[in-house]
Amino acid sequence: MTEKLAIEGGPKAKTTPNIPMYPGGLEIGEEEKRQVLEVLERKYLFRYYGPEQYPSKVAEFEQAFAKKMGSKHCLAVNSCTSALISALVAVGVGPGDEVIVNGYTFFASCAAIVAAKAIPVICEIDDTLTMDPEDLEKKITPHTKAVVCVHMRGAPSDMDRIVAICKKHNLKLIEDVAQACGGSYNGKMLGTFGDVGCFSFQYHKIITAGEGGACITNDDKYYDRLMGYHDTAACWRPDRFGDERYEGELFCGVNYRMSELTGAVMLAQFGRLDKLLNGMRTAKKRIKDQVQGIKGLGFRRITDEAGDTAIALVMIVDPSKAKPFAEALQAEGVSAGGVFDKGVPDWHIYSHWKHIIEKKTPTAEGCPYTCPHYKGDAPDHYSSDMCPKTTEMLSHCVAVDIPAQLTMDDCDMIAKAIRKVAEAVL
Ligand SMILES: Cc1ncc(COP(=O)(O)O)c(C=O)c1O
Secondary structure (H helix, E strand, C coil): CCCCCHHHCCCCCCCCCCCCCCCCCCCCCHHHHHHHHHHHHHCCCCCCCCCCCCCCHHHHHHHHHHHHHCCCEEEEECCHHHHHHHHHHHCCCCCCCEEEEECECCCHHHHHHHHCCCEEEEECECCCCCECHHHHHHHCCCCEEEEEEECHHHCCCCHHHHHHHHHHCCCEEEEECCCCCCCEECCEECCCCCCEEEEECCCCCCCCCCCCEEEEECCHHHHHHHHHHHECCCCCCCCCCCCCCCCCCCCCCCECECCHHHHHHHHHHHCCHHHHHHHHHHHHHHHHHHCCCCCCCEECCCCCHHHCCCCEEEEECCHHHHHHHHHHHHHCCCCEEECCCCCCCCCCEHHHCHHHHCCCCCCCCCCCCCCCCCCCCHHHHCCCCCCHHHHHHHCCEEEEECCCCCCHHHHHHHHHHHHHHHHHHC
């Protein structure tokens, strides 16, 4: 006989307290304190021009991160939004260009394109919840300059197909790895497939300094331009006051620099990355293995299980069952949630991106949508249902967070709850 559901007054399947997903399941401790205190004791908090006896914490972090990712260069910045804008500028995106981006991603991936003065074109996702390569190819026009491909919710996009499409159409490829730091695809680290890979170290990320970001690239010229743009475009050069060494080196940039305090926290956090990934991967596998073969319950397709960072287990159910399934799981003590509800605003889903759909801009003349350099008509087709496959796909999803510190008992109880609720609700 099946046990009474907790939502109907029965006993909870999961009796242990929920562990917060971020920061890295509360992994901020002594090493972060030690690193920060070291910087404070030096009394030098700026990453550039520091006393020679102290190697910059930011530079140390950049070197370690580049090595781990298998990339020639890394530039630390103050957020992933900054990283994305810098990457777009570095590869030459600007007025008149279209950039294709996932319809399921945090809105920043799209906002960065507008900030870089280009036109976002919103692309469907498929059952991987990442960019649908078929729709990507359909959305390419003579104005398309680049693609921002988002490894959403921790898992790798179909990089074989996306890289091939970008090559075929001569498009720049920028990877948004904000939610998938440490993930890989067929053994190659995410962020190294395209021209520039962008990372976030904001609070709700696998490793964090509260705020922070990074760009990685193998291309010397893109690295130069990233460096230039992130530091007002003039300061960093070997001879700051020298003539332009090549066309396109000198231009006005912004200040997206990372401070030594952030660099110190990131060095400590970087040291935790493998353990966090290992914890999430072990826990997710243990849960997923126990909930196979249940009627009405499927899973998000993962393009490469070994490369998934495993931050979430996303289950696929009939859309009419998503809400009752998630609510019953919550009552059992599992932190589960539906993904798409038309009536519930969520900045991760294009249909709620009012600022894009209504082409909102900070000043009245409407740049970049009204830019005379832009000859396309993509913004004329913006609407809250412009990517129906995406919203349909997301309406099937119920996600369970996988903090790295789940014990094997926690995992078994989560699996038990899923089985119990699925049997009664699906
Ligand atoms: C997929 C994705 N891209 C970009 C960002 C923006 O990152 P940041 O907050 O570091 O600018 C986020 C952060 O939430 C994200 O999830």
